[in-house]
Amino acid sequence: MKPLILLLTALCFHTVETNTLDTTRFLIQDLFQNYSKDIRPIEDQTKPIAVNVDLDLISLNDFDEVEGTISMVVVLYISWNDQNLIWNPSLYGNVSYLTFKQDKIWLPEMFLCNPADSLTPIGNGHHKVTVHANGSVTWQPSDLLKATCTPNVYRYPFDQQTCQLSLSSWGYYSQQVKITISSPTFYFNFFHQNIEWKVISSRTEVWSGTFDMGYFKLTIERRHLNFLVTVVIPIIMLAFVNPFVFLLPFNSGERTSYSITVLLAFTVYMTVVSDRMPASSQPISYISYYLLSLVGISVAIVTTNIFQIRIYSKHDDDEPVPxxxxxxxxxxxxxxxxxxxxxxxxxxxxxxxxxxxxxxxxxxxxxxxxxxxxxxxxxxxxxxxxxxxxxxxxxxxxxxxxxxxxxxTWHMVAKMIDKMCFFLFFILTIATTMSYFISAGAH
Incomplete structure (x- = not known):
């Protein structure tokens, strides 16, 4: 008789501890019987509710230096404690956590406070929340964020950009919602590399004033090899070819067309570079100064070449050399x-x-x-x-x-001036090019 009683007792306890559909339904009904998602889930309403926010960077889609925007796909790890969602697991079949749609409970909706288009909550209504028996809630909204970022293109194309995402629970004062960030950097658990930009570093910080705001700052560096091969190196080649116009014979008839062709090539490259630069004048890229210097040198070469042709064409009998x-x-x-x-x-x-x-x-x-x-x-x-x-x-x-x-004779004078101009403009081109690379690497 005693063994039978023990068997029945064991079966009863096993039935109670089993996590079934009914026990989960009963648990949800009990939790949300008097639940209001419009009220902050804290017993003492005079105290702020602590909300921890961490950011996981999934991909860096684009950085547009012309528009001054950066777009990236992120996942936010948001957690807080909901005192209305606490239960004893042993009373509900040992159910230790629940997962359901986010619209059933109170949420500290996060807003991107420096958006490039519109101010909307991060995420959508399709995300889930996970609630544990001790009342801790985990919410992981994801979204494509497009934020404003003022570019610094002074060292273009060797530039680094630091952009930040400013996140806040819009509508709540700091006395109501206290934002904390547990990780000093971004998470890169599922990060995919960008073909144009390389992530250098990241950091986080919290600003507290009338309302709390979390700053997530990302430093990226341009992969400049493509721009060097397609733009910078051809410009340098043109710059060093430019002074060789003074080695062409005067009677070749190609000196003027040669120098003007190089000048026009520089203007084309200025257009190419300016299309990639922001409209702001602060700061101006050093490559723009470099191109402007090369255009100035080219204009000086064209002007000098015209006077040289005039000197060479003088007749010694009509106008002797002074x-x-x-x-x-x-x-x-x-x-x-x-x-x-x-x-x-x-x-x-x-x-x-x-x-x-x-x-x-x-x-x-x-x-x-x-x-x-x-x-x-x-x-x-x-x-x-x-x-x-x-x-x-x-x-x-x-x-x-x-x-x-x-x-x-005037012919001899013109040829001597050619030698001087060749060396002068060649040295000037070397000095200008070296100053560009030194200045671009010094900042």
């Missing part, structure tokens, strides 16, 4: 040659003979027929040119002047 231009030409030529042209050097080039120790002043005659016994050449007669008639048999000897004026 004295100051002649001196400037000789000075510049000596700089390029790193030495001065001496009189003995001129004599070598003219006669193929070196005259040692002879002080030649004024028009002179050199008598090479008179030699001493050793066969050395010596200076036998120094006579003015007007007196040399029949007195000397050296009438056919060359006359050496102290200073023979070198013939300098």
């Amino acid at each position: 004295k100051w231009v002649r001196k400037s030409y000789l000075f510049t030529r000596n700089l390029f040659r790193h030495r001065e042209v001496k009189t003995n050097d001129q004599l070598k080039k003219s006669f193929g003979t070196e005259y040692h120790g002879i002080d030649i002043k004024g028009p002179q005659l050199l008598d090479t027929d008179s030699q001493n016994q050793n066969g050395d050449v010596f200076y036998t007669s120094v006579l003015p040119l007007a007196q040399v008639t029949e007195k000397s048999p050296t009438e056919n000897l060359p006359i050496i002047y102290e200073k023979q004026q070198e013939v300098i």
